[in-house]
Every structure is written in C-alpha cells, then in structure tokens.
Amino acid sequence: MTIATRLCDLGIVLPQPAAPVASYVPVVTAGGLAYVSGQLPFIDGALVTGRMGEGPTLEQGIAAARACALMILAQLQGAGVALDRVERIVKLGVFVNSTPDFTDQPKVANGASDLMVEVFGPAGRHARSAVGAILPLAALVEVDAIVALSPA
Amino acid sequence: MTIATRLCDLGIVLPQPAAPVASYVPVVTAGGLAYVSGQLPFIDGALVTGRMGEGPTLEQGIAAARACALMILAQLQGAGVALDRVERIVKLGVFVNSTPDFTDQPKVANGASDLMVEVFGPAGRHARSAVGAILPLAALVEVDAIVALSPA
Amino acid sequence: MTIATRLCDLGIVLPQPAAPVASYVPVVTAGGLAYVSGQLPFIDGALVTGRMGEGPTLEQGIAAARACALMILAQLQGAGVALDRVERIVKLGVFVNSTPDFTDQPKVANGASDLMVEVFGPAGRHARSAVGAILPLAALVEVDAIVALSPA
Numbered sequence: 001m002t003i004a005t006r007l008c009d010l011g012i013v014l015p016q017p018a019a020p021v022a023s024y025v026p027v028v029t030a031g032g033l034a035y036v037s038g039q040l041p042f043i044d045g046a047l048v049t050g051r052m053g054e055g056p057t058l059e060q061g062i063a064a065a066r067a068c069a070l071m072i073l074a075q076l077q078g079a080g081v082a083l084d085r086v087e088r089i090v091k092l093g094v095f096v097n098s099t100p101d102f103t104d105q106p107k108v109a110n111g112a113s114d115l116m117v118e119v120f121g122p123a124g125r126h127a128r129s130a131v132g133a134i135l136p137l138a139a140l141v142e143v144d145a146i147v148a149l150s151p152a
Numbered sequence: 153m154t155i156a157t158r159l160c161d162l163g164i165v166l167p168q169p170a171a172p173v174a175s176y177v178p179v180v181t182a183g184g185l186a187y188v189s190g191q192l193p194f195i196d197g198a199l200v201t202g203r204m205g206e207g208p209t210l211e212q213g214i215a216a217a218r219a220c221a222l223m224i225l226a227q228l229q230g231a232g233v234a235l236d237r238v239e240r241i242v243k244l245g246v247f248v249n250s251t252p253d254f255t256d257q258p259k260v261a262n263g264a265s266d267l268m269v270e271v272f273g274p275a276g277r278h279a280r281s282a283v284g285a286i287l288p289l290a291a292l293v294e295v296d297a298i299v300a301l302s303p304a
Numbered sequence: 305m306t307i308a309t310r311l312c313d314l315g316i317v318l319p320q321p322a323a324p325v326a327s328y329v330p331v332v333t334a335g336g337l338a339y340v341s342g343q344l345p346f347i348d349g350a351l352v353t354g355r356m357g358e359g360p361t362l363e364q365g366i367a368a369a370r371a372c373a374l375m376i377l378a379q380l381q382g383a384g385v386a387l388d389r390v391e392r393i394v395k396l397g398v399f400v401n402s403t404p405d406f407t408d409q410p411k412v413a414n415g416a417s418d419l420m421v422e423v424f425g426p427a428g429r430h431a432r433s434a435v436g437a438i439l440p441l442a443a444l445v446e447v448d449a450i451v452a453l454s455p456a
Contacts, residue, residue, distance in 0.1 A: 132286025134436025281342030284438025
C-alpha cells in the first residue's frame with residue numbers, strides 16, 4: 001500500500017506546505033537523511049497560537065502537535081521527496097510553548113508521534129526529545145524531524 | 153578493556169532503562185548513528201525534579217545531568233546496542249530546567265559530558281549544545297544523544 | 305573561488321575560535337557530517353548578552369546570531385576542517401534568549417541564516433529550527449550546526 005493510499009484511508013489531507021518564515025529551506029537531504037526545519041501548527045490554514053498552561057487544553061495541544069507532523073510530511077512532499085521513500089522517522093524534536101509550570105510536554109508531543117505511527121506503521125516509531133520553550137509567532141508547538149529515506 | 157569492565161572499575165551500575173513516557177522509542181539507529189531520545193534523570197529509581205535557580209544546588213544539577221547520561225547508556229544497552237560498539241559520542245543536547253536568571257547551564261551539563269569521557273575516554277568527547285528550558289514532569293535535566301556505532 | 309577569498313571579498317574576518325566553556329569539544333565529525341557545538345555570540349571579543357524582549361533591539365539580535373554563525377565557521381577551521389570542504393550547511397539549531405512575550409525568533413535567527421548564504425551561496429541554504437530559551441552566561445543567542453563535508 002502506498003502512503004498516499006494510507007493517508008486517504010485515514011482521511012488525512014496534507015496541508016499546503018507553509019513557506020519558511022525566514023531565510024532557510026524546509027528540507028535538506030544529506031547522507032540518506034532528510035532534515036526537516038521546525039514546523040509550526042496550521043489547522044484549516046490558521047496558525048495555532050497560545051501557551052500550554054494558560055489557556056489551551058491538552059486536546060488542543062495534541063491537535064497542534066499533530067498539525068506540525070502533518071506539515072512535516074507536506075514539506076517533504078513539497079521538496080520532491082515521495083513519502084513512499086520514508087524508511088524510518090528517525091527523530092522528532094518537539095518544542096511546546098509552555099508556562100514555567102506546565103510539565104505535560106510528552107502528552108502534547110504524542111500528537112506528532114502518534115500521527116507518524118498511524119501513517120508509517122513501525123517505520124514511524126522514532127526517537128524524540130520534547131521540551132518547553134518560547135515559540136516563534138506565539139505558535140503552540142514546533143516540531144522538526146530527521147527522516148531516513150530509501151534511494152530515489 | 154570492555155566497557156562493562158570499565159563501568160565496573162568506575163563503580164558505575166547502569167539504571168534500568170526507563171520506559172518512554174509517551175509514544176516513541178528510546179533508540180533509533182540509522183546510517184551507523186544511534187539517536188537516543190531525551191532522557192530524564194533517575195537516581196535510585198526516583199525522578200530528580202526542580203528548577204535550577206530556585207532550590208537545587210549546582211551539585212544536584214550536575215548529578216542529575218550525569219544520571220541522564222547513565223540512562224542514555226542504559227537505553228542503548230536496552231535496545232540491544234552493545235556499549236563496546238560505541239565509536240564516538242557525537243553530540244549531546246542538554247536541556248536544563250532553569251529560571252530566567254539561571255545562566256550556568258554549561259556547568260550543569262558537564263555532569264553528562266564528564267561521564268561520557270570517564271566511560272569512553274577520547275571516544276566520549278562530543279559536540280554539545282546546552283540551553284535552559286521548561287521540562288517534562290518538572291525534571292531537572294533532559295539529555296538526548298547521537299552516537300556513532302561500529303558495525304554489529 | 306575559495307571560501308577564504310569569498311570571506312575576504314565580503315570583508316569578513318573570522319573570530320578566534322572560543323574555547324568551550326565546559327568539557328566537550330567544538331566539532332565532531334562522523335559519517336561525512338560535522339556536528340558543531342552550540343556557539344555563543346562574540347563581537348570584538350566580547351560576549352553579547354541580554355534577552356530579546358527586554359532591551360536588545362532586533363538589529364542587535366540579528367547581529368548576535370550572525371556572530372554565532374561566524375563562530376561556527378571559526379570552529380570548523382580551528383578543528384582543521386577547511387571551509388572549502390563544506391558541501392552543504394545542513395541544519396542550524398537557533399536558540400534565542402527571549403522573554404515569554406518575544407515571538408520574533410525567526411527574524412533574529414536570520415542573522416545566522418543569511419550569513420551562511422552570503423558565504424556559501426546555495427550550499428549555505430539549510431534546514432533550521434528557531435526557538436526561545438534561557439541561555440548560558442546570559443548570551444543573547446546560541447546556534448549549533450550540522451555541516452556536510454566533502455572528503456578531506
């Protein structure tokens with residue numbers, strides 16, 4: 001089964017890949033690995049903003065992390081990397097916009113992690129770090145990725 | 153000398169590898185590198201919590217960073233990677249739970265860095281970034297790693 | 305044209321590579337990639353300190369990020385890696401010392417990104433993550449890097 005079919009079966013439509021908000025590129029490939037820039041969460045075309053611990057619910061945080069993961073896939077595709085070439089999601093770096101007292105970053109980050117496993121199965125199981133930070137544009141979550149690819 | 157002997161000589165007993173607190177895996181290997189997920193500090197089985205700058209001493213921070221490094225080794229072993237295959241500790245990413253006014257993240261992070269050099273000698277000398285962040289479960293330190301392995 | 309000539313044409317003089325503020329090394333090479341430790345901003349030999357959102361201007365933030373990028377190049381050279389071997393700047397990790405309300409980390413980070421493109425042209429275009437954090441020694445910015453190298 002192709003990943004396109006799998007996305008379709010899951011009812012997932014990838015977003016338009018967002019333009020970088022600055023002077024860098026969304027994806028660089030080196031040595032068989034794709035390095036994907038930190039992606040912000042867009043749902044229905046709107047940036048999800050806020051800070052965990054002062055308003056957004058855990059569900060909203062999880063949905064934002066999932067949206068970041070979808071944008072990672074959209075960026076790979078937008079950079080000409082067919083998703084069927086994904087051999088392994090190697091590493092996700094998850095930054096959660098957090099008040100000093102919010103400590104459930106792992107639960108939020110699961111929104112991204114679970115999406116990868118839904119889409120890629122065992123190949124979607126990755127290493128991860130998840131921390132609280134202060135985020136660009138007041139985004140609720142930012143996720144970057146390292147992805148192992150099979151030869152084109 | 154094997155690393156097992158070296159650990160024994162140093163009086164170091166690796167902890168039980170902690171289960172991921174979320175839906176990811178502790179170690180992914182790709183292209184000869186092992187990517188180890190961010191590890192939290194456990195000492196005598198208990199998570200070390202707190203925030204540098206409002207209670208914990210520098211010594212406690214250093215001990216917590218060292219505990220994260222030990223957990224990285226335990227996770228490698230738990231994932232079936234013999235520690236004798238470590239060719240180089242390539243990179244540590246150190247996140248220190250910090251108040252806005254705490255600026256000694258490098259001293260805290262040395263707890264992890266020094267442990268790697270103690271155990272692996274020159275092969276333990278690594279690149280590193282160390283920053284203050286807000287951490288999961290109020291952990292005092294989180295450390296992730298990239299490790300170069302010789303073929304199994 | 306060599307990178308040395310290019311730097312000269314741009315009027316750029318690399319700084320002295322700063323000694324690590326702790327027990328790690330500035331550069332580790334593995335599998336054709338150089339991992340450069342998080343670099344702090346030095347301008348005229350002095351560390352640039354402060355926190356975006358409570359004093360420093362955007363221009364000062366950008367200049368600090370650029371100084372971090374120059375230090376990355378200085379560290380590569382100091383580690384014996386000729387800059388002409390740079391095939392691609394693969395990834396920059398940018399940490400901006402930020403108050404909770406500062407959200408222009410991407411604009412600050414562009415100081416580092418733009419420098420890489422000035423020096424290396426298309427090979428300088430990289431993936432990037434940029435977040436706000438609490439930084440060592442109250443530095444205004446910290447940047448680490450992954451750089452693809454051609455064989456020595």
